[in-house]
Each structure stands twice: as C-alpha cells, then as structure tokens.
Amino acid sequence: MEILRLVLLLSLISVSLAEIRTTVIRSDSRPIIPIDEFGFTHTGRLELNVSAISLSNPNVDRSKVGFFLVTRESWLHVLQQLEDSDVTCVLESQLVKRVYTFNSLALSNPDSFGSLYVETDSDQYTLVLANCYEDLKLSMKVHSAMYNLDGKSRQRDYLSAGRTVLPRVYFLLAMVYCFLSVFWVVILYRKRLTVFRIHLFMLAVVLLKALNLLCEAEDKSYIKRTGSAHGWDVIFYIFSFLKGITLFTLIVLIGTGWSFLKPYLQDREKKVLIIVIPLQVVANVAQVVIDETSPFAQDWLTWKQLFLLVDVVCCCAVLFPIVWSIKNLREAARSDGKAAVNLMKLTLFRHYYVVVICYIYFTRVVVYALETITSYRYLWTSVVAAELATLAFYVFTAYKFQPQPHNPYFAIDDDEEEAAVEQLKLEDEFEL
Known part of the structure; x- marks a missing residue:
C-alpha cells in the first residue's frame, strides 16, 4: 500500500x-x-x-x-x-x-x-x-x-531544470505590470472627471500584482543561488496574500456594479466579502505550508487539498454577486422602463461573467493539466500560461471598465434604452 x-x-x-x-x-x-x-x-x-x-x-x-x-x-x-x-x-x-x-x-x-x-x-x-x-x-x-x-x-x-528560468520570467512580468500601472495612472489623470473609486481600487490591484511578481522573482533567484528562500519568502507571502484578497474583492465589486452603478453594497454582497477574505487567509496559510515543506511530508497532501478546496470555494463565491445583480435588475425591468437601462448594462456584465469563468477554469484546471503532461524541462511553461491568462484578464477588465463618458457600462442613451426594452420582450417570448 x-x-x-x-x-x-x-x-x-x-x-x-x-x-x-x-x-x-x-x-x-x-x-x-x-x-x-x-x-x-x-x-x-x-x-x-x-x-x-x-x-x-x-x-x-x-x-x-x-x-x-x-x-x-x-x-x-x-x-x-x-x-x-x-x-x-x-x-x-x-x-x-x-x-x-x-x-x-x-x-x-x-x-x-x-x-x-x-x-x-x-x-x-x-x-x-x-x-x-x-x-x-x-x-x-x-x-x-x-x-x-x-x-x-x-x-x-538549486532550481529544478524545468524552473531555472522562473526568476527572469517573474521579473519580466513584474516590469509589464509596472508599465500597466503607469499607463493606468495616465488614463485616470486624463479622464479624471469620470473616474470612480473602483478605478483607484483597480490601480491598487495592479500595483500589488507587480510587487508580488517582483518579490517572487527575487525569492526564486535567491533559491536558485542558495537553495533557501528565507529572507524574501516572508515579503513574497505578504504581497501574495494582499494580491489574492484584492483581486477577489475587485471581482465582487465590479460584479455588483459598486461605485459606478450604485454607491453601496447589499447585505448579502457584504457577506460574500466576509466569507471570501477569511478563506483567502486560510488559502495563504496552506500555500505557505505547501511551499515550506517537502512534497512528501506527512501532511503535505492534506494541505494541498485544503488549498485547492478553499480556492474553488472563493472562485465560486465571487460569481454569486454578478448573478444576483442580473437577476434583480431583470425582475425590476419587467415593471420599470428605466430599469431596462440597467438591464442592458447587466447584460453587458454577462460578458464579464463569462470571462471570469473562463479565467478561473483556465488557471485552475487547464494550467494544472498542462503542468501534469508537460516534460519536466518545460514546467516553466505552465507558470507562463497562468500568468499570461492573468495578464489578459487584468487588461480585459481595465479595457471594459475604463473611465470614459460613453462607456456602455456606465451610460445608455434613449435609443439604447428602447433597444433594451425590445431585447427584454424578445427574451421573455423566448422563455415562453
């Protein structure tokens, strides 16, 4: 056995x-x-x-x-x-x-x-x-x-043959996120009249991601030279923890339309954040144990399974606010013509909902499968795939929710309102 x-x-x-x-x-x-x-x-x-x-x-x-x-x-x-x-x-x-x-x-x-x-x-x-x-x-x-x-x-x-290039990979990605941070600051300054608090929060998420990658690059470089991560791993885990919490929080806030659709969160939406944040604490503790112990340690597999379970729960939890928002506005639109405007906005939110699902599926399932089937010499490719998917998700989110007066997520004119009402009628007939 x-x-x-x-x-x-x-x-x-x-x-x-x-x-x-x-x-x-x-x-x-x-x-x-x-x-x-x-x-x-x-x-x-x-x-x-x-x-x-x-x-x-x-x-x-x-x-x-x-x-x-x-x-x-x-x-x-x-x-x-x-x-x-x-x-x-x-x-x-x-x-x-x-x-x-x-x-x-x-x-x-x-x-x-x-x-x-x-x-x-x-x-x-x-x-x-x-x-x-x-x-x-x-x-x-x-x-x-x-x-x-x-x-x-x-x-x-001291890095395995398939991971020896990781310090350079993480450093290059950190520079990319630094550039994106500067680019986003320029956009916010130019469009400052249409900037919402959510845009500043998005900037914080990108900056934390850049710092996380920079610390990870130095952490892996230190392991490569000395065989020990002590000295940089603590800073890396701190930024990793903050990055994880802010990313999941950002998805929840965008999904509920906070800041640019409504200035508040409902009680159940607050409960999602109250659940997700402690779970991220547990996930980060599990990640520390996984990284700091041998993969064949007695409780290593248990911590690995705990991390995967918590990560899946967090990913599922952040999807609920988007679904709730779409459902509530759809019901309101049946009796209120103006609500059709919000329905149109939330219909566009469905695109974001689909992208979030694709991002979660790719980074949690496809990347793991790639790591399993890839030759040991090219294990770095799974890391690159996950990071490129994350980068694409960040860019998509920034592009769709950029601060501009005519962004379809933020404003709909009368013609679009009538189109939204017609779309609602068509959807109702389809359901019947």
Whole structure:
C-alpha cells in the first residue's frame, strides 16, 4: 500500500522547488520513504548528509536499507518487477540508481555519513529511502541538497531544470505590470472627471500584482543561488496574500456594479466579502505550508487539498454577486422602463461573467493539466500560461471598465434604452 501511495503521489504532485531540505524520520517502518524530487541536467549533483541513524534491529543485512534515485517512468517498471517477484528488494533492481546503502557505514562512525552523488543522465528523479524489512523501524535526520552546475561558471543552481528560468520570467512580468500601472495612472489623470473609486481600487490591484511578481522573482533567484528562500519568502507571502484578497474583492465589486452603478453594497454582497477574505487567509496559510515543506511530508497532501478546496470555494463565491445583480435588475425591468437601462448594462456584465469563468477554469484546471503532461524541462511553461491568462484578464477588465463618458457600462442613451426594452420582450417570448 505504501508503494501504491508513492505512485499516486508521483502522478499528482508536480516538481518541487527543491530547496535544501532537512527531513526527520522517527521510528518509520515504511518500505518506501520518499524524500524529495528534482529535475537534473547532465551536471546534476546530490549532496546527502545523514545523521542520528538508528535501526530497531542493528543485526540486519544493511545492504537492504539505503537511498536511491528513480525516475517516474522507471518506477512503474520497478513496481512490476516487485509484483512479478523478479526482485525482492527495490535496491536490487537495475532500474534504480543506488546512492548509498547502509552496509557502507564506517565502523568508527556507524550513525552518520556524508555522500556526493553525481548524476549525468538528464531527467526528473525522486530521492527515496528504501527499507526492505517489514518490521524494521528507521530513525535518522536526512539533509539533502540537489542542484545542477550552471554552464562554464559551474555555479550551483538549486532550481529544478524545468524552473531555472522562473526568476527572469517573474521579473519580466513584474516590469509589464509596472508599465500597466503607469499607463493606468495616465488614463485616470486624463479622464479624471469620470473616474470612480473602483478605478483607484483597480490601480491598487495592479500595483500589488507587480510587487508580488517582483518579490517572487527575487525569492526564486535567491533559491536558485542558495537553495533557501528565507529572507524574501516572508515579503513574497505578504504581497501574495494582499494580491489574492484584492483581486477577489475587485471581482465582487465590479460584479455588483459598486461605485459606478450604485454607491453601496447589499447585505448579502457584504457577506460574500466576509466569507471570501477569511478563506483567502486560510488559502495563504496552506500555500505557505505547501511551499515550506517537502512534497512528501506527512501532511503535505492534506494541505494541498485544503488549498485547492478553499480556492474553488472563493472562485465560486465571487460569481454569486454578478448573478444576483442580473437577476434583480431583470425582475425590476419587467415593471420599470428605466430599469431596462440597467438591464442592458447587466447584460453587458454577462460578458464579464463569462470571462471570469473562463479565467478561473483556465488557471485552475487547464494550467494544472498542462503542468501534469508537460516534460519536466518545460514546467516553466505552465507558470507562463497562468500568468499570461492573468495578464489578459487584468487588461480585459481595465479595457471594459475604463473611465470614459460613453462607456456602455456606465451610460445608455434613449435609443439604447428602447433597444433594451425590445431585447427584454424578445427574451421573455423566448422563455415562453
């Protein structure tokens, strides 16, 4: 069952950022204990330092206890070998790369060792501790560092092969959002007579996104050089938290027509914000735990599922105010001709509603699928796809809700009002 669990994890979990990790194992009798995952180039290195080694039975054959590297594809074949009894211990398989077995421990120092493993075959590998005895309990402290040597400089690159370009990607995107912020300020200044509070809020959202990407670029650059994110990760998480809250809040405010259609929020719309903001707090806590722990930690998958659940709930919650607004104005338009004007505006809001759904679907489903099927060398493409989708969503929102006197979202003349009434009649006949 533990082996099957590892297969499930390998199929669901993407490559980690592979910081230098310290894993503490206490009285663990699992036959397979995954430690970390990394994408190596032909200059890959694995530094393994293990201390406080303790076996519940020190008299066993220690050649059947040790560390190995395995690719996802090879692991499936190893499973088949175990099922067919071609091998009795995973360390005996020729499909795995043995890093260190405990029979190599020095007699003078049997409770610790240090090892440097050179990996020249480019691929995505999982570092695993194997225990081929059912009742043997292992305890130890594992300090692992996986990295690639970068070009002629031979500097260490602690980012996985498929993510080493991320610092540059995030920095370029941050510059794009900075440019958009300046451009939006110019628009607000030129159209200052038609600027609403929502436009200033939109500026704040873009600025926070730019700062978030800038901090993420520096965070990943720091990991790339040192293998540790400490120092920049706190600032990154703060801006990530603020960016998430302001984005969801902006969607709710736009969907309800706040500021340019009405200067207030109804009680149930306020309740949506009261629900979404605490959920974003929970989601950000889960994200911190996910990023700061190994993908094979005991509670990592639980936190991952919690994050996905909260994220889906937030995405669904921000859609309700748009639906409520369309429904209320539609009912009012049946008895009030002027309400047909607002109906026309909310009909246009439906376009925004569709775009929001497409944005949520693409960034939560399509990007995840892309990350799953993409080669480990090109995992950065899923990040680019998600960020470009977000950029397109921001640009669309700014374009549709820009401050101008004749914006169809803000004003409709008499002819358009009559057209709205006719459209309402046609929709009623269609429903009948």
